[in-house]
Amino acid sequence: MPFLTSLFFGFVPMFFFAYILYWTDRYEREPKILLVAVFFWGVAIAAGGAFIINTVLGMGVYIFTGSETASDLTTGSIIAPIVEEALKGLAVLIVFLVFRKEFDSILDGIVYAGIAALGFAATENTHYIYNLGYLESGWEGLWFLVFVRVILVGWQHPFYTAFTGIGLAITRLQRSGCIRYLAPLIGISIAMFTHAFHNTMASFLTGTSGLAIGTFMDWTGWFFMFLFILWAVASERKLLMIHLKEEVSLGLITATQYHTATSTWKQTSARFQAFFNGRYPATQRFYQICGELAHKKHQYHTLGNEKENVEIIKKYRAELKTLREKAEA
Structure with a gap:
């Protein structure tokens, strides 16, 4: 014991x-x-x-x-x-x-x-x-x-x-x-x-x-x-705010999703709601990709096409487009 x-x-x-x-x-x-x-x-x-x-x-x-x-x-x-x-x-x-x-x-x-x-x-x-x-x-x-x-x-x-x-x-x-x-x-x-x-x-x-x-x-x-x-x-929040603005203009995320992605409390609320309406996996992945994409764009601007950053950015944008309608805002 x-x-x-x-x-x-x-x-x-x-x-x-x-x-x-x-x-x-x-x-x-x-x-x-x-x-x-x-x-x-x-x-x-x-x-x-x-x-x-x-x-x-x-x-x-x-x-x-x-x-x-x-x-x-x-x-x-x-x-x-x-x-x-x-x-x-x-x-x-x-x-x-x-x-x-x-x-x-x-x-x-x-x-x-x-x-x-x-x-x-x-x-x-x-x-x-x-x-x-x-x-x-x-x-x-x-x-x-x-x-x-x-x-x-x-x-x-x-x-x-x-x-x-x-x-x-x-x-x-x-x-x-x-x-x-x-x-x-x-x-x-x-x-x-x-x-x-x-x-x-x-x-x-x-x-x-x-x-x-x-x-x-x-x-x-x-x-x-x-x-x-x-x-x-x-x-990190500032980084997302800077680099996800382009995704709004490209129509990959909505303005509401942008504000959720750049807010700890709004993300928590969105995930909580998604848990009860069956949209949790898509919501979780959507906001994770938002963070990943912002960091990769920052690395591309800072370090260039290191480790195929351009290809990774394209992949993340395609995934955002797929998940946009399924994710809780």
Whole structure:
């Protein structure tokens, strides 16, 4: 029972957090199969690989120094941030390289990175809650670790790894220039630095006051990332407003559908109504295509006919024409 409880509170809150990230991508949602894949990359490959590498390198430091304190500090402040951010970031890099056409914006980078990190956090949280919570202090320790790992630091891993996703997204949207090559390196460096900073502070800030200070610092970082995500969502809406005007003039979407496509709340209302009148599949696909088309047009204007953007735009326009009469406005 204690292990199942640890497993439940390790994974279920992270599923919920992952859904929140998925929900923020309102205008052009990513394929669920890719999001599930990066989540379970975090669960198994990133978390499993990090456990093995961190343990081996930590033992090496102990053998070299003969100090358990030095081993713990080096592992937490240097080894773990580098290893864990590299392994989590690898999932985002694979999406970036292999499924490039699905990697369209800053928000996409945050979503893929955050969900991969939440998979990692699910495994790590289960370990902490059971092994460092229940096995060391019984049920009281278990519930305390649930509170710490889910409520106090639940968003830490996606916060770190989001910088890797942002860096790759900036590269994706650049045609040339040094920033195209520097952005991913800067992104993962910030991810590793913020991770190392948190772990180092956690090593020195002990007791209730230390927990309070650490929580304040963590939540301050989350707050600014939240504001950045709001900016990214607003930027995507502006992109749709610019690039879908032409579709109205071409008669591919109506003026009402245009206003629905560029409004989170109107899209939600349209999907809700469509659910009850049998038009949900067409409505869901119609507004997804609106988002996809706007991004591809933006990429065409910015990057040229990269990856056959012109052909993709034609395909999306043909699909909009087919779905126009079936979609809820």
